[in-house]
Amino acid sequence: MIYLTFSKVYNTFIGLNSVNKENFMNRAQKMSLTLVITISLGLFLGIVLVVMRFFNVGIPKTVFLFPIFFAGSGGIISLIFFRKDKSAITSDERDKLIEKNANLAGFGAVYLFVILASFLPIGIMGQKGSIPVTWCPVLLVGAAFCQAYAQSLAILIQYGWGGGHGKS
Amino acid sequence: MANRELSNNIRRLRFENGEMTQQQLADKVGVTRQTIIAIEAGKYAPSLPLAFRIARVFNVTVEQVFQYSSIGLQGT
Numbered sequence: 199m200i201y202l203t204f205s206k207v208y209n210t211f212i213g214l215n216s217v218n219k220e221n222f223m224n225r226a227q228k229m230s231l232t233l234v235i236t237i238s239l240g241l242f243l244g245i246v247l248v249v250m251r252f253f254n255v256g257i258p259k260t261v262f263l264f265p266i267f268f269a270g271s272g273g274i275i276s277l278i279f280f281r282k283d284k285s286a287i288t289s290d291e292r293d294k295l296i297e298k299n300a301n302l303a304g305f306g307a308v309y310l311f312v313i314l315a316s317f318l319p320i321g322i323m324g325q326k327g328s329i330p331v332t333w334c335p336v337l338l339v340g341a342a343f344c345q346a347y348a349q350s351l352a353i354l355i356q357y358g359w360g361g362g363h364g365k366s
Numbered sequence: 367m368a369n370r371e372l373s374n375n376i377r378r379l380r381f382e383n384g385e386m387t388q389q390q391l392a393d394k395v396g397v398t399r400q401t402i403i404a405i406e407a408g409k410y411a412p413s414l415p416l417a418f419r420i421a422r423v424f425n426v427t428v429e430q431v432f433q434y435s436s437i438g439l440q441g442t
Contacts, residue, residue, distance in 0.1 A: 224398065224400060287392070287393070287396060287397065287398055288398065289398070290396065290397035290398055290401050291397070291401075291412070291413050291416060292397070292398075292400070292401045292404060292410050293398070293401075357400075358409075
């Protein structure tokens with residue numbers, strides 16, 4: 199019941215005709231859109247918290263975990279609500295090609311992220327500077343979100359940001 | 367994935383074959399409807415096996431379904 203209601207609301211939200219089921223986005227598109235939305239909101243929330251901390255607004259450090267949970271919620275939502283339809287053909291050679299290109303985009307994004315994470319601290323703090331070791335797992339989580347974000351965007355762009363539009 | 371050199375007659379062939387819907391064609395060749403839409407619109411160039419499967423559905427040759435234009439290669 200909750201699943202059906204959520205699906206209906208979500209499909210209406212993403213601007214697709216809820217009457218004609220064939221015009222719905224496919225599973226990969228829905229998952230990607232969910233991830234893009236949640237990671238974007240998580241990133242925005244993180245930036246807001248960093249800015250608030252910069253201006254010495256009293257925020258406990260544990261609050262910084264909230265944007266991470268928020269961004270990660272996209273994956274959980276996708277797994278729970280967008281299940282595979284085993285009764286129909288849900289992927290073919292085009293979907294595999296899109297997935298392959300998206301994986302490449304994700305890999306490229308992580309590569310860039312690692313380059314930036316390696317050189318930015320030197321640029322900001324200088325060669326004699328030091329950073330806490332707790333930054334290492336943060337960078338790992340950051341790289342994972344970076345990969346998911348780039349991959350999701352690549353999927354949405356390749357599908358054309360829409361569902362199976364067209365006339366029968 | 368877009369292929370401007372490759373045009374096709376799938377839409378015409380579908381209507382000449384009992385007004386076949388995109389979903390019916392997709393089911394016959396084993397792909398999703400989205401892929402048929404992308405092929406018809408020239409946004410996706412199908413693999414050779416898929417091109418043959420589409421041609422077989424309409425009982426025609428691949429050349430009768432897909433046309434390759436060399437003009438696009440010259441950029442004119």
